[in-house]
Amino acid sequence: MATTSSIEGGRQRGSVRRHRDAFQVRVSAGKDPVTGERIVLTESVSIERPGNERSERAALKEAEKVRTRLQHEADSLKVARTRSTFGALLDQWLPQAEIDPTTRMNYEWMIRDHIRPVLGDLPLVLLMRDAPERLEKFYADLRRCRQRCDGKPFVEHLVDGKHECRVVVRHRRRPGRPTVEELANHNCGSAGCEVVECQPHVCKPYSASSVRSIHGVISGALSAAVRWKRIPYNPAPSVRLPAKRKTQPRPPSSQEMARIIEAAHEVSPEWGTYVWLSAVTGARRGEVAALQWKDVDLDAAVVTLDENYVRGPGGMILKDTKTHQGRRVSLDPETVRLLEQLRAATIRQLSSLGLALSGETWVFSAQPDFSKPRDPSSLTRRYGRLVGKLGVKTQLKELRHYSATQLLTAGVDLRTVAGRLGHGDGSTTLRHYAAWVGAADKAAAETIGSTMPKLRQPRAASED
Numbered sequence: 213m214a215t216t217s218s219i220e221g222g223r224q225r226g227s228v229r230r231h232r233d234a235f236q237v238r239v240s241a242g243k244d245p246v247t248g249e250r251i252v253l254t255e256s257v258s259i260e261r262p263g264n265e266r267s268e269r270a271a272l273k274e275a276e277k278v279r280t281r282l283q284h285e286a287d288s289l290k291v292a293r294t295r296s297t298f299g300a301l302l303d304q305w306l307p308q309a310e311i312d313p314t315t316r317m318n319y320e321w322m323i324r325d326h327i328r329p330v331l332g333d334l335p336l337v338l339l340m341r342d343a344p345e346r347l348e349k350f351y352a353d354l355r356r357c358r359q360r361c362d363g364k365p366f367v368e369h370l371v372d373g374k375h376e377c378r379v380v381v382r383h384r385r386r387p388g389r390p391t392v393e394e395l396a397n398h399n400c401g402s403a404g405c406e407v408v409e410c411q412p413h414v415c416k417p418y419s420a421s422s423v424r425s426i427h428g429v430i431s432g433a434l435s436a437a438v439r440w441k442r443i444p445y446n447p448a449p450s451v452r453l454p455a456k457r458k459t460q461p462r463p464p465s466s467q468e469m470a471r472i473i474e475a476a477h478e479v480s481p482e483w484g485t486y487v488w489l490s491a492v493t494g495a496r497r498g499e500v501a502a503l504q505w506k507d508v509d510l511d512a513a514v515v516t517l518d519e520n521y522v523r524g525p526g527g528m529i530l531k532d533t534k535t536h537q538g539r540r541v542s543l544d545p546e547t548v549r550l551l552e553q554l555r556a557a558t559i560r561q562l563s564s565l566g567l568a569l570s571g572e573t574w575v576f577s578a579q580p581d582f583s584k585p586r587d588p589s590s591l592t593r594r595y596g597r598l599v600g601k602l603g604v605k606t607q608l609k610e611l612r613h614y615s616a617t618q619l620l621t622a623g624v625d626l627r628t629v630a631g632r633l634g635h636g637d638g639s640t641t642l643r644h645y646a647a648w649v650g651a652a653d654k655a656a657a658e659t660i661g662s663t664m665p666k667l668r669q670p671r672a673a674s675e676d
Contacts, residue, residue, distance in 0.1 A: 225286075226279045228272070233262045235275040241286035251338075253282045296442060298339055298433070299332030305436045312531055313524040322426050326354065331430070336443055339434075343447035347430070351423045355454055357415035368413050420454035427453055461613035461644065464599075464606045469614060471602055479598070481557060485550045486576050486591070487611065489515075493541045494615030494633045497588045497608055498522050502530060506571030510552055513543045517634065521585050528587065535636050551575075558582060616645050 226239035234256045241251040257275045261267040302323055311319065330350055331339065339346065353360040383398070383405045390398070418426075431448035438446050464472060469491065477484030490500050495517050502521040509515070518538025519530050532538070543551070559569045565581055574585045595608040612633065619629045630641040 228275045234258045237278045239282040239286050296336050298334045305433045314522050344451050347451045354418045358418045366413050369410050420456050463610045463614035468604045485554045490611040494612045501585045501588050503575040505573050513548050514540050
């Protein structure tokens with residue numbers, strides 16, 4: 213009978229050795245370029261009847277066929293390491309992906325800061341082999357610390373190169389290039405310049421939703437690789453992701469909302485109208501910021517929300533709404549009255565500058581001539597300062613929650629609420645506002661119960 217050594221003779225790669233009641237085949241495929249660990253492909257061929265020479269010869273012959281196949285697989289892995297990496301796939305996939313500018317900006321950031329440093333040099337074939345183990349470890353690291361530190365203390369330096377690990381000054385000066393005289397007379401103390409020091413690293417974990425977003429980028433690229441015949445299937449669905457925490461909206465109460473509206477109107481009628489309109493329509497902050505007077509039909513008491521003012525790669529841009537669908541939202545008489553007052557004030561302001569109001573004029577603007585919409589980020593900060601002074605713990609985005617919860621608890625049907633919020637369907641609204649849908653459902657049960665006829669109680673059966 214042929215021996216294991218005779219099969220391994222010559223210069224053939226790989227080995228076949230007897231291990232208990234089987235022949236074990238091992239073929240080296242080089243090193244993992246990321247971890248440096250040696251990759252060994254292994255497979256076993258069982259001996260049907262141990263001790264029987266014919267059965268052992270048959271198993272040995274099959275083992276040699278397995279060794280030849282594993283050699284081809286090892287060659288494929290080596291070619292993949294030099295020709296097809298995950299980073300190369302990302303470079304080809306992202307430019308042609310049909311996504312809006314803000315999503316593209318977020319994808320570029322996730323790829324640059326997180327995905328490429330860990331997976332960029334990894335061959336696609338290797339990622340196929342151990343995607344669940346490799347990606348789950350990557351996501352666990354991000355959930356522990358977004359910088360994927362090793363847990364040892366270190367200092368986060370604010371500047372590169374040699375420096376006194378201490379001071380970075382953020383000077384406060386007037387806009388524009390300072391003159392030589394201004395530079396010479398600049399006083400950091402009186403100007404309120406900020407002095408920042410290099411600080412010890414503090415781990416800041418990523419949320420489950422952020423990790424799931426990163427996984428979405430990886431999965432999207434792998435799906436493209438399947439379409440392009442680079443890999444036979446997408447391994448991403450087999451990866452266990454961190455559980456996404458259910459949203460628990462905490463909108464302001466009706467009493468708190470009254471205080472917020474009153475305080476906003478005291479600051480300025482425009483600011484008060486913005487807060488009011490956001491609360492009654494449930495629109496996103498960028499959707500309200502993107503309103504022009506052509507979008508406001510005061511006669512029909514309707515506002516059209518079909519654009520979103522957001523930050524893109526090159527600055528602020530106008531784009532379509534988050535769901536890529538415009539919507540018309542009806543207004544109540546009090547909201548119409550506030551918008552009429554704001555429109556009249558806008559006409560007076562423009563008239564003082566020798567200008568006239570048009571359909572292209574922005575409804576909410578920080579410019580005297582209303583030539584530019586307000587930055588949504590500045591609205592968020594302004595709202596935060598407002599509610600902070602009132603001692604109310606809430607955020608601007610929770611005006612959207614306020615609108616939804618008020619409508620649902622008042623018994624407005626789910627489909628109507630979803631339409632006003634701009635949700636694609638009622639499932640999104642139900643997922644975020646299940647508690648308030650339940651309260652509305654309970655009220656509905658009491659309503660239908662009160663309309664039912666009253667049944668007379670049956671008499672108790674007499675005893676024999």
